[in-house]
Amino acid sequence: MAQRAIIWEANDNYQKQTYRNRCYVCTDQGRQMLNIPIKHVGGEQGRQKYSEVRIDNTYGWQRQHFKTLQTAYRSSPFFEFYEDHLATLFETEFEFLLAFNFKAIEIICSLLGMDFPLEKTMKYETKPTQMVDARFLVNAKTALDPQQEPYTQVFSDRHGFVPNCSILDLLFNEGTNALDYLKRQNLDFLRA
Secondary structure (H helix, E strand, O other), rough: OEEEEEOOOOOEEEOOOOOOEEEEEEEEEEEEEEEEEEOOOOOOOOEEHHHHEEEEOOHHHHHHHHHHHHHHHOOOOOOHHHHHHHHHHHOOOOEEHHHHHHHHHHHHHHHHOOOOOOEEOOOOOOOOOOOOOOOOOOOOOOOOOOOOOOOOOOOOHHHOOOOOOHHHHHHHHHHHHHHHHHHHOOOHHHHH
16 A cells, blocks of 8 residues: 555455454564454355454454553554554444454554545456456465565564564554655565
8 A cells, every 4th residue: 555556345255364354463472363253144144245244342352452462562662652543443343344444444544644545346356457456465374475674573582573464563663664664665476
């Protein structure tokens, strides 16, 4: 998003094992996954649209995620600067995963000083022809090597640089330099 215009895929079927409901942060124990629990429909309904996936709010995932972020990043240079802006994600109950994700990305864009891209797909296309298809990026099982430029992380002394963490890791550690960092990254791995 920092280097290319994007269109959000809003009409595909939800797939398990994707970054749509998970991300990784760097804690004192190393890379740790934060997973948003969802209500699986299954049975006769089978597949469901991503836009229809409901979050399972019976489990206190928001409190747990925010506590993990506080524990992992409290000593980072910019955590306190961004903490209040992000709190709404952990204090507001969201019914749908897509709504949560769009709100999270909107807040992140604001913190980075970027415009939030509003364009969404109108229908699902198996092989889009008018744009680069980067939907493979949501697949958590696909091994990508973005050759990410290292930056100083809170636990670098224990784990070295831990790549492929959430944008929150970059924000809390690099703050106002985060957007410049994103603009410098090589996107050759996208084949875009």
